[in-house]
Amino acid sequence: MALLEAFATPFDEANPTAGHAALLNERYANRQTLDVLDDVINHEFGGRVALVSSFGADSVVLLHLAAEVAPNVPVIFIDTGKIFGSTLRYRDEIVARLGLTDVRAARPDPATLASHDSDSGLWLREPDKCCAIRKVAPLARALSSFDAWISGRKRYQGGMRAALPFVEADGERIKVNPLAGWSREDLVAYRKLHDLPEHPLVADGFRSIGCMPCTTRVADGEDERDGRWRGQDKTECGIHFGLAAFETDGSGI
Numbered sequence: 363m364a365l366l367e368a369f370a371t372p373f374d375e376a377n378p379t380a381g382h383a384a385l386l387n388e389r390y391a392n393r394q395t396l397d398v399l400d401d402v403i404n405h406e407f408g409g410r411v412a413l414v415s416s417f418g419a420d421s422v423v424l425l426h427l428a429a430e431v432a433p434n435v436p437v438i439f440i441d442t443g444k445i446f447g448s449t450l451r452y453r454d455e456i457v458a459r460l461g462l463t464d465v466r467a468a469r470p471d472p473a474t475l476a477s478h479d480s481d482s483g484l485w486l487r488e489p490d491k492c493c494a495i496r497k498v499a500p501l502a503r504a505l506s507s508f509d510a511w512i513s514g515r516k517r518y519q520g521g522m523r524a525a526l527p528f529v530e531a532d533g534e535r536i537k538v539n540p541l542a543g544w545s546r547e548d549l550v551a552y553r554k555l556h557d558l559p560e561h562p563l564v565a566d567g568f569r570s571i572g573c574m575p576c577t578t579r580v581a582d583g584e585d586e587r588d589g590r591w592r593g594q595d596k597t598e599c600g601i602h603f604g605l606a607a608f609e610t611d612g613s614g615i
């Protein structure tokens with residue numbers, strides 16, 4: 363840390379993680395994304411940070427950037443059991459193409475599924491509970507040994523993401539959003555510049571891709587996330603609402 367940075371923001375002793383996030387926001391304010399990822403993965407949180415990826419519509423950009431600085435960075439993929447087959451095949455293609463060597467699947471606990479979703483239809487009855495069992499709790503377990511994680515959210519996606527900070531506190535863990543300021547055009551340009559393959563469902567009208575039952579095509583003029591949980595108030599799965607409650611007993615149910 364540069365001496366100047368240490369004096370720029372008083373460290374918040376009552377909330378050291380928030381203070382750490384504020385310091386990092388200052389440090390990274392005018393840095394290139396690749397430079398930030400290099401610092402986060404190889405220095406600031408060396409060996410203690412994981413990248414979380416859905417291998418969805420835009421994921422290849424962040425994965426390519428991370429692979430440029432550390433192909434061995436742990437990548438966590440939440441395999442809910444409801445993922446499109448084309449996403450699983452796309453994941454395998456991207457992993458091989460980028461040379462990622464540490465991709466981990468975070469899966470729901472079988473006993474929890476048996477007791478709360480035995481007919482596999484919880485997504486229809488209680489989608490928040492389904493996300494808690496199939497996404498949030500598995501991610502909380504997968505991140506339990508890490509001090510920081512990297513997400514691919516962007517401000518242009520709107521909703522709760524419109525005010526997304528570059529670095530934020532997530533309980534006692536730091537969360538870095540290196541693409542927060544990127545536009546859709548930036549992502550497309552980067553993907554084309556590096557000749558990176560597009561998720562096959564994008565050409566079929568899917569612009570934000572999650573679980574199969576909760577993802578629909580997006581029409582012209584709609585926001586890209588309008589196809590998620592269509593017809594419901596729900597706009598997020600919950601992994602960005604804080605994982606701490608799910609780390610106590612690993613279920614959060």
Ligand code: SF4
Pocket residue numbers: 442444484485488489490492493494496497572573574575576599
């Ligand atoms: S996105 Fe749908 S299917 Fe996937 S975990 Fe959430 S509610 Fe369940």
